[in-house]
Amino acid sequence: MRWWIICIILLGTAQSITADPILIGMHCQSSYLRSGIAISVGSYKVCADDKVLFTIHAGQNADITAVSGKVNIFYSGKNYTSNKKLTFRAEEPSEFKAQPAGHKASSRIYKGELIAFSINGHLQLVNKVDIEDYVGGVIEAESGSGQQLEYYKVQAVISRTYALNNRTRHVGDGYEICDATHCQVYHGKPRHEPLAVKAAAATEDIVIVDHQINLITAAFHSNCGGKTINAEEAWSKPVSYLVGRPDTFCLSMPNHQWEKRIPREKWQSYLKQKRSSNDMASADGVIIGEYNPMFCHDSTLYIPLRTMRTDLKLRSTHFNISHQGEEVVFKGKGFGHGVGLCQEGAMHMAQLGGSYEDIIHFYYTDVHLIPRHMLWFFKD
Ligand SMILES: [Zn+2]
Ligand SMILES: [Zn+2]
Missing domain, CATH: 2.60.200 (Tumour Suppressor Smad4)
Structure with a gap:
């Protein structure tokens, strides 16, 4: 048509x-x-x-x-x-x-x-x-204050899409969505950031759909560290619109890099606990591929980086390990799972004048922004 x-x-x-x-x-x-x-x-x-x-x-x-x-x-x-x-x-x-x-x-x-x-x-x-009042509240509770209007519009469209895609999540509890991080944080109407209400109104009814006109799961994280990753690298199942891509917009942002140090003893006991045998011969010789997203390995031990991230409370799975004296040093990039929209990259794009549409199309592959009340029309 x-x-x-x-x-x-x-x-x-x-x-x-x-x-x-x-x-x-x-x-x-x-x-x-x-x-x-x-x-x-x-x-x-x-x-x-x-x-x-x-x-x-x-x-x-x-x-x-x-x-x-x-x-x-x-x-x-x-x-x-x-x-x-x-x-x-x-x-x-x-x-x-x-x-x-x-x-x-x-x-x-x-x-x-x-x-x-x-x-x-x-x-x-x-x-x-x-x-729309709910979306305004979520924007402030999830994104704080002091951002560009275009960034808040991105959050508005993502929050609206999430809410509409998850209306049965609490069906047994007597409501549709909870107000905690399990769904989306909501503390009533925004009180500090007037742009939150403006962003909800400016994008009223707009949602994100994939190439089959289904509402998307708009995954996001704090900072990708320079490259977002495919959905299957984090959660094992590929998703057509969650495809990894280079991102230079987040490189100058606060959560781009991190470092964590742990005592060598703690690291060795962690490896020992993970190893099926008690052979500690190669515990010091761990080789990590250059920001290998899948595995940490030496010749005998494989630990999924996701597991290591959770176990050792690391900011991302995007890291290298080195030994310095009695410490083991983790140097990493990014903060979060790395799938979908990189929030700090999106903030920087908005500061550089990018529109909310540009930002959403940059981080989600082959998606469309359409009015929700017209979903039926595009589906047909
Ligand atoms: Zn919930
Ligand atoms: Zn990024």
Whole structure:
């Protein structure tokens, strides 16, 4: 189909994009029974199992507790009980704060709605939030502040693609995605970096797909050390868009090189533990290929570098080893698994004026950026 026809269709459907809420598990790294809720903007109708209990307004508080599989809410001197779940339905654009018991005072502010239920003996809070507001929050939580707008746009598209590709990850938990590193870090709406919201809005609805128009797994890492690697080198299975390539953009960035020293004794006992026999004859004579991505070897011992990275807490699998006196010195490049997008390279490309599209096409092979609501069209 000609591109001008596609453009007309896209323009014609642009108005039909409707808000798409996503369910995010809150404070998923810990377990708690009680949480304070404070309304900061607007108002909410609080419902127990779909029956309206009361309306709570900005400046008011409530206390939610999980008890024997039910949820209690204490508000304005009265206790209410819900058998299944409590829902805070927004009457207008509204925001709230949540303060689970045992957490240090939180300044997290959430847009959208709140759902609370009891599961596995604890209280679970869920933020039902528009996906674009969610993406803005993830950008700040994952990337911090002080970066270029184009870099934040890259993170926006990656985070949106991830969220839409993983909506069933927590299907048994009562929400879609958690707010911890297991999925993507999310601490509510961004508070320090105004460009996070701008980046989400500027890339609204855009996702990354592969040549078969499937949402990609947009792998990324901190710094590739000068060359990204194929997916199969890190995870054994090839992926069409995760193909290694040289990258000079990250060479001047902070995580490009690293060094770690360990006592020779510790190194020898590590090799001894890895060796099936107790023959230590060649322990000092370890030869490492020049940044060999797969194996560390001498004549008798092979240790996958991935294993060595985990065991010895090294920053990457891209390293050489030398012996200096009573120490063994690891000199390496990069930080992370090296597959897909190199964050520091992407930051530098953005500083040099690269667009978010340029950056994504540089690190992911043969991918397309398309509006999510048009996936069906390109699939056909
Ligand atoms: Zn998760
Ligand atoms: Zn790089």
